[in-house]
Amino acid sequence: MTQPPDYCVCSLLKQTRVFPLPCVTGMLAEQFVADGPRLHLYDFEEKHWKYLHNWQHATMYLFFGLAAAVSLITHSTEAAPPALDRLMLGIAFFNEGFLFLYHLHGRSMLDVHVHQLLLYAVFGQALIAFLEVFHRGNIILELLRCTLTLLQGSWFWEIGFVLYPPSGPAWDLKDHSNMMFITMCYSWHLAFALLVAGVLYCTVSCVVRSRLKRTPPVEMGLLKTRERDAESEDEI
Amino acid sequence: MTQPPDYCVCSLLKQTRVFPLPCVTGMLAEQFVADGPRLHLYDFEEKHWKYLHNWQHATMYLFFGLAAAVSLITHSTEAAPPALDRLMLGIAFFNEGFLFLYHLHGRSMLDVHVHQLLLYAVFGQALIAFLEVFHRGNIILELLRCTLTLLQGSWFWEIGFVLYPPSGPAWDLKDHSNMMFITMCYSWHLAFALLVAGVLYCTVSCVVRSRLKRTPPVEMGLLKTRERDAESEDEI
Amino acid sequence: MTQPPDYCVCSLLKQTRVFPLPCVTGMLAEQFVADGPRLHLYDFEEKHWKYLHNWQHATMYLFFGLAAAVSLITHSTEAAPPALDRLMLGIAFFNEGFLFLYHLHGRSMLDVHVHQLLLYAVFGQALIAFLEVFHRGNIILELLRCTLTLLQGSWFWEIGFVLYPPSGPAWDLKDHSNMMFITMCYSWHLAFALLVAGVLYCTVSCVVRSRLKRTPPVEMGLLKTRERDAESEDEI
Amino acid sequence: MTQPPDYCVCSLLKQTRVFPLPCVTGMLAEQFVADGPRLHLYDFEEKHWKYLHNWQHATMYLFFGLAAAVSLITHSTEAAPPALDRLMLGIAFFNEGFLFLYHLHGRSMLDVHVHQLLLYAVFGQALIAFLEVFHRGNIILELLRCTLTLLQGSWFWEIGFVLYPPSGPAWDLKDHSNMMFITMCYSWHLAFALLVAGVLYCTVSCVVRSRLKRTPPVEMGLLKTRERDAESEDEI
Incomplete structure (x- = not known):
């Protein structure tokens, strides 16, 4: 069956979502920026x-590149069991949290605290991705993972503003009331992420429903076939 | 089918249970009590x-207001997956425990201890609400959550009596035997909460059974229909 | 159907297993032994x-008395959901571990260590009893719980021998190599408990099988009926 | 049905995989090497x-010997429930991690750190073996356990190189940047183990598929029968 062009584009975009290219770019950028390591790791002179x-x-x-590559393989071929992409995603998040965890030695109190708060989101994502291995397609888990991804992103921003304030006085990194305010801030970021995920979910499901209603029955049969294709890609 | 008035009242009460109004009231009260913040958070003069x-x-x-709003939406419309209310409840309890956890810096030993004991109930509720996402309608989990809610409530009372004794001498907040007594007290509160939940469960199930037996078969058919409606509301 | 006497005795014994009497006896003994509290808890003179x-x-x-009472209720009546007995057992073990956990303040290193090792068995039992709420009748979980019960019992004995040696010199409670030896001892107790549970399991299953083979078909029909009764008691 | 010789050899090898002989050899070697204990444990003279x-x-x-013996029993007889081998494997890994955990008193920082990193793999294996009791035959869990086994093996090697470097200067066991490098090293070992497990999985599944395609239908019927036998051995 030849697939209509719009379906192909959609499928391509979907796969681009998981394409390992951004990860490779990130790795290269980390290595070859102006003051980067350029593959050097040990200073043999100063030991x-x-x-x-x-x-x-x-x-x-x-x-994350490995997870994206595995996701690409499981979605485009039948060589790997489909739940493998979630396992790799879980391992990628676990590895991120693991490296952050041993990253904090000798920093000041507030600096350690903002990074520890981040770990809630990161290890939470790892746990949920691992649960998705067993409960694949559970909408609650997908929404929660989406929320925690938003939380992680907005909290990275917050960390930047706290540790390197763009204007105004620097934060006192040893003040306890700052720490309590930051903890509360994290709750607000979580509430904000929940709100965004909720609005996105409602918008998408409304659009999909209204489309399904507008489509005449014949078209709808075709749509269903396409949907089944898209699903069969996910749930081989 | 037009629903009889008593069913509507019952359904209304059921929804009132989760109505976000008390939460909004609580938020406003916290902000606008006599010595409240009135939306101020930072003292710019004293920094x-x-x-x-x-x-x-x-x-x-x-x-908790968000959780109540989501519960209202999942029970009255079909816009959201039904398990979402438990997820939001779990997140609300987790957030409560999370804020209490970083709330305790620099307090005296017994003060920290009574709050830590509280966290067992709070994080326990979060965990059980999260398990209910996967095992919805499991009576054991519902009873356990009910028990922990009672425990949390009675323990808040106990905390008040320990930290601000209404009469008699103040507690020595650094005495270790006080700490051991308080730990045992927590077990007694748990036993009490289990007892109350058990008595409530027996009473309700006895009343429901005796009613079902007394009702003549025709009425019972109607009752069943109504029950099915009520259930279908829960398990769409 | 009138049940034959031997079945009744067996059933009685089975229920005696969970009869709350030993727990009540234990509570009374703790209160009214020679130097016991006799329901006194606070010394008002010395405060x-x-x-x-x-x-x-x-x-x-x-x-444990509550757990036994609930087990009696769930097995003899239909008033409570059958999984409730495992939940109460899990709560009883959790409560035991919880009280031991805050029991250890200010003791010497080895004393704390032997009690901490005990907590592995106690919290392990709590976890397994809680898992049995969802996987009732899983033979692996039952065997593991049996093993941990044996481990807990034999380790209590070991604690007695270490802290109050009946003869010979007292143990040095601050020596690190003693601590390492005790840790290894715990592994040996675990291996011993696994062995005992394994031998018991083999013996019982061999006896049951050989009996089933020896019984003539007619008798076996009766046996099956009785078995079904016994099971229906468990799995309502 | 008489089984063809190659099947028997294969089955024998499969059972040899779990044969307790290597474990007994290991125990004897630990006891009777040149400077081994020879069953002595306590020096009565120096106390x-x-x-x-x-x-x-x-x-x-x-x-591990116990786990292998149980695996042998569950695969060759019907005396034990089949999931028992995973439980024993989980207990063996847990016991290994448990002994390592209390093994680290008074060592230098980097020495403690490399052993703690090892515990991630060991306790991870214990957890996964325990999950396999409930999700037997889940390919994702099998692959993850295989990966963690590779990780544990390669990390033992790394520990040897760090603590007893075969050539060059010794590592500074108190330097924090060494600790951060070692943490990152662990991630690389994990990535390497994932890669090896992935390559093995692809190779084996390609070979099996190409064989299945090449076999003529009649032969394939026989193969299927054999496969069913092999499976029935696993999933009684």
């Missing part, structure tokens, strides 16, 4: 490690 | 945070 | 708590 | 424990 942070970031990208 | 506790309590109310 | 250990032990017995 | 490390290693071998 100590250099550029450890860049290498750690590149390692994180590496695992 | 420090003010009213952090009130804001934290308002944040807790906010999440 | 401190007395007999906290006896009261803690009585509280542990209380929860 | 302290001797050879604790050798005894701990022998205890680890003991549990």
